[in-house]
Amino acid sequence: MKIGNCDLNDQCMIIAEVGQAHEGSLGTAYAYVDAVAETGANAIKFQTHIASEESTKEDKFRVNFSKQDATRYDYWNRMEFTREQWVELANYSRSKGLVFLSTAFSNKAVDILYEASCPAWKVGSGDLLTLPLLDKMVEKGGPILLSTGMASWKEVDEVYQHLVRKTNEIAIFQCTTDYPCLPTNWGLNNISAIRERYNVPVGFSDHSGEIYSGLAAATVGVDLLEVHVVFSKKCFGPDTKASLTIEDLASLVKGVRKIETAKKHPVDKDKMSAEKKELKTLFSRSIVAARKLKKGHVITNDDLQFKKPNLGIDAKYYKKVIGRIVLDDVEKDQYLSESELK
Template sequence: MIDPPPPHWLSLPEPGAACAVIAEIAQAHDGSLGQAHAYIDCAARAGAHAVKFQTHIASAESTAAEPWRVKFSKQDATRYDYWRRMEFSPEQWAGLKTHADEMGLIFLSSPFSGEAVELLRRLDMAAWKVASGELTNLPMIREMTRDGRPIMLSSGMSPLSEIDAAVEVVRAAGSPFATFQCTTRYPSPPEAIGLNVLDELRARYGSAVGLSDHSGTIYPALAASAAHAIEIVEVHLTMTRELFGPDVVASVTPAELRQIVDGTRFIDRMRAAPLDKSTLDPSVAGMRDIFLKSVVAARDLKAGSVVTREDLGLKKPGAGIPAAEVDTLVGRRLAHDVTRDAALKHEDFSAS
């Protein structure tokens, strides 16, 4: 296991920093406060650096006319009813934040209304995360910038022009920010992940970049970390794929989250330690004699013999004349008797 300290999120990771992993809980708790707390423990055990929820206040963000994205619920007549069932009280949110702090996790939650912003502000969160569906809610983003905390912008439902507008609001306020490539498809197929966008976002905004992945696999996170040196990965977490909920098919299991955490740490260490192949790696110098081959006598040879190629073999260990020099020995005369399999040395040959 490779578990460095969590990143310092009072300012977002700088471009090129080690990758932080966010476990997105969203509505996986299905309105159960106990389950929400259980997910914090689960994310911590899996090695995540941060845990992220979504803070919904139905009356502030929705109406009864809101349609279902997927009609999955057997107990909620409308989408509005579902949001109401997902609500926690301010005291309950404070309890979740305290629990995350105790587990060494950064607590995050995406607000979906101005009222949710105010509720979360009282929790003294380290950073804000703007959900894809809220990227065009510039008044809410402007309100988030009021306390100068870092802001993470997800882009799953927006073209560059809308990302530009959100970034302009954040930059005008002087808030640190990161931009996320996100594909709002549950689950996202490989051809919809858009890893190329990560480099475009970094070049366009000069910010740290992240991948908010909905593939339900470990592959995009690891590929993005290796090929694009991203600073943040966000993946949905489910206790098991047998659970109920609209995001289960787009989520990773605890064991898979552990693989993402360990994989990104491993990749960070690889990227931070480039090798110079123009010189010998000191760590393998002691193994050369064991693995490399030397020139040996292929049979017993008498002093005065002129060596032919058939007289010479190549065998381990590599403490004698290197195998690469075998042809330079052909035609030379032996200075003394040599037994079969003896590693030849330059002093075994006459000077002339």
């Protein structure tokens, strides 16, 4: 699968999820693009909300965090950008070398993001089974990226079977809808389970607020890694505790790339051992005399010491030396050799 300029066969696609961290400010959204571009992440992702298209007045806050929005509907309304603004933001993101993504929360949002040339469709966990929305995404073309944060296997099976009849460009994300998500709920075991069950690219959508889960997911092996980002842990917003700072994101990207390099270069223990022959001599030990030994002396355990470098009989053979007879005088710290022993 290829998304924008990112080929998942080459490397894990690291997606920086800004979400609503821009607080409805277009200028702040652009500032996030600039900051994310400097971290080496592959993509930046927003959320395209249109209050009148997705919510009613009964839409409740997950966390009643806002001091200026009386309802969640009001909050989504405050987060909106115009069609033209989304197109310009997408173009600016691409000019910075980033793949532009945004989660569409309505059919109208899909239309807007299609005009913005969004190369793939990220589906939030809450919309996993909103099949009319998914069908519209399929009609527009491009990979479908499914988050499964609240889903059972039966539900994931259902949406997969619905989509696979229409498209073979599907990626499924292991995700747990906890903010922040503790290690007990990361669900790393589901990464391989998803791959085996559906034979699709697998993502990990992280809400831990730290880099460790992302590094663990990269080690287990994911094709896409999505993390929330904020400028500071003191920023306002419902996802701040579950987000990385820009500095954290840069560290995560660096770590993931190192992990990828390591996984592409398996170490052959025998070949490595042969290459380290000189070091093995320097750091391993030989048998030496613990004291001066007279000719004819029968060696006991107390007569032996084991010192570096390894220029004589290897220390591992010490039991084969005990009980043997010294053929000539041996000085203290002298390496024992087979030719001097009977």
